[in-house]
Amino acid sequence: RFSGIDFEIIIIDDGSPDGTQEVAQQLEKIYGSDKIVRQLFLFPSGTAYIHGMKYATGNFIVIMDADLSHHVRLHFIYCGKQKEGNFDIVSGTRYKGNGGVYGWDLKRKLISRGANFLTQVLLRPGASDLTGSFRLYRKEVLQKLMEKCVSKGYVFQMEMIVRARQLGFTVGEVPISFVDRVYGESKLGGNEIVSFLKGLLTLFATT
């Protein structure tokens, strides 16, 4: 789809045998290597972002999950929002406007809202949804945040926003619908909750 926005897609493959490489190769043949940039990166997933950034040539970077929990059409909405307020970061929120989820049972919704409430009280982050992973960043802002953030996993996502606010960057929000992983399993067990709490308390004590 050609909307006038100049873009490229960087695919970071962590070497797992899930067929990503073959598909990425074919995509590169179809769309050309100025539009699809492939990198093999055999390290834990959090640091893949840092590696990927070196190959980005644009002014803004969108980080998203490749398992289609996020709708690709949102890219245009994010760009629009960014222009609207000249934001440094645009983040998706499931909790405001007509944002929401699909396929979540009551228990999962309760845990999500409860955790978000706790996060709001403790961290006062100025953003309504911290654990989302679909965000648009100004390239320099992303680089600066990458230097400062130390956590892993989705606590890393939370830390990004908290540190961004600390550094005075502006964050715009767009309501998004989070459709439960179209491909892949979604995990929300006791372990996840414990690690979330640990991460939250760490952020509380260190930021």
Add this chain to the structure above:
Amino acid sequence: RLSPSPFPLFLLPFPPLPSPLSHPLSPQAAMTKLGQWLCGLALLGSAWAALALAPPGLQPPAPLRQALLPLPVYLLVAFGCYSLATVGYRLATFNDCEEAAAELQEHIRAARADLRRRGLRL
């Protein structure tokens, strides 16, 4: 530097997110959230202790003392109720996006067809 509202009101409409400083890249005060909480609690706690636990000579009038003594517990309970009400309300108004899910499936189908046409094999 404490931020202006410690507890977000859940009935506020979509607030614009303010930039806390005029200069975009200057750092805020270095105090952590934990530090802010401890300071706040220390301040309030010492004020409460000074008034409620004062020695006989300096006590404020009796009705005030009667109200002050259980105040921390009352505030805690009030906060607990607020939390339950807020989370409950947010849970009840958590949107379900049926249309978005259907639309996503449709777009995936269209995209797969398009890619297959261009030569992609899955």
